[in-house]
Amino acid sequence: MNQETPNNPALDISVLSLPLSKEEIFGNDKNSALEIGFGEGEFIVEVAKNNPNWNYLGIEIKYFRYKKALKLVLNQNIRNIKLIHFDADLAVEQVFAANIFDKVYINFPDPWPKDRHKKHRIINNNFLDNLYNIMKEQGILEFTSDHLDYVTHTIEHVDSHNKFSNIFGKQGYSHLIENRPQTKFEKEFLDKKRQIYYLSFKKL
Numbered sequence: 001m002n003q004e005t006p007n008n009p010a011l012d013i014s015v016l017s018l019p020l021s022k023e024e025i026f027g028n029d030k031n032s033a034l035e036i037g038f039g040e041g042e043f044i045v046e047v048a049k050n051n052p053n054w055n056y057l058g059i060e061i062k063y064f065r066y067k068k069a070l071k072l073v074l075n076q077n078i079r080n081i082k083l084i085h086f087d088a089d090l091a092v093e094q095v096f097a098a099n100i101f102d103k104v105y106i107n108f109p110d111p112w113p114k115d116r117h118k119k120h121r122i123i124n125n126n127f128l129d130n131l132y133n134i135m136k137e138q139g140i141l142e143f144t145s146d147h148l149d150y151v152t153h154t155i156e157h158v159d160s161h162n163k164f165s166n167i168f169g170k171q172g173y174s175h176l177i178e179n180r181p182q183t184k185f186e187k188e189f190l191d192k193k194r195q196i197y198y199l200s201f202k203k204l
């Protein structure tokens with residue numbers, strides 16, 4: 001008989017009292033990573049399988065994508081992932097206690113290319129303040145995009161925020177990154193031979 005406890009990756013924050021500690025989210029104190037805008041979950045599933053001793057938490061605003069990812073996690077019985085269906089912008093401000101995450105991934109966020117829409121980009125000063133608060137000291141923020149204007153925007157905002165150091169120094173990004181699964185958008189852009197920019201910042 002299988003005695004395993006049921007796997008419940010869905011984290012329904014509407015029934016919990018906020019902010020949530022690491023223990024309340026994961027039930028343990030292991031190293032933890034957050035993925036913002038996980039899409040259909042391919043990346044978080046691969047990275048969680050490759051790092052069974054870490055906890056992973058994903059936030060996705062689109063319900064259809066969230067449900068697809070949930071199915072993937074359940075079908076593969078992956079036990080180190082929790083998923084939240086919510087707006088990550090609000091979540092980083094309201095949902096988590098301070099100093100929880102060792103790593104934060106933002107992979108191919110919506111670029112909002114038109115000038116009048118740039119205010120919708122998730123990277124701004126207030127968002128960086130909130131990320132800073134929920135990340136551990138020396139924690140790493142990884143940002144990935146094919147959109148050069150958003151890359152420049154991000155490097156400039158993080159630089160002027162003054163509380164993270166840019167791992168890639170003056171150039172600010174790399175076109176190569178090792179030991180990382182590819183996201184769905186990354187695969188599509190690479191197939192189209194688009195240049196990918198990998199950014200990495202350390203919380204000071």
Ligand SMILES: C[S@@+](CC[C@H](N)C(=O)[O-])C[C@H]1O[C@@H](n2cnc3c(N)ncnc32)[C@H](O)[C@@H]1O
Nearest residue numbers: 037038039060061062087088107108183184185
């Ligand atoms: C361009 S897609 C990239 C998906 C995935 N990260 C990838 O690389 O394949 C951007 C994703 O971010 C999600 N997203 C956008 N704004 C969000 C927000 N405020 N909170 C959570 N997810 C968000 C979108 O719904 C979408 O799934």
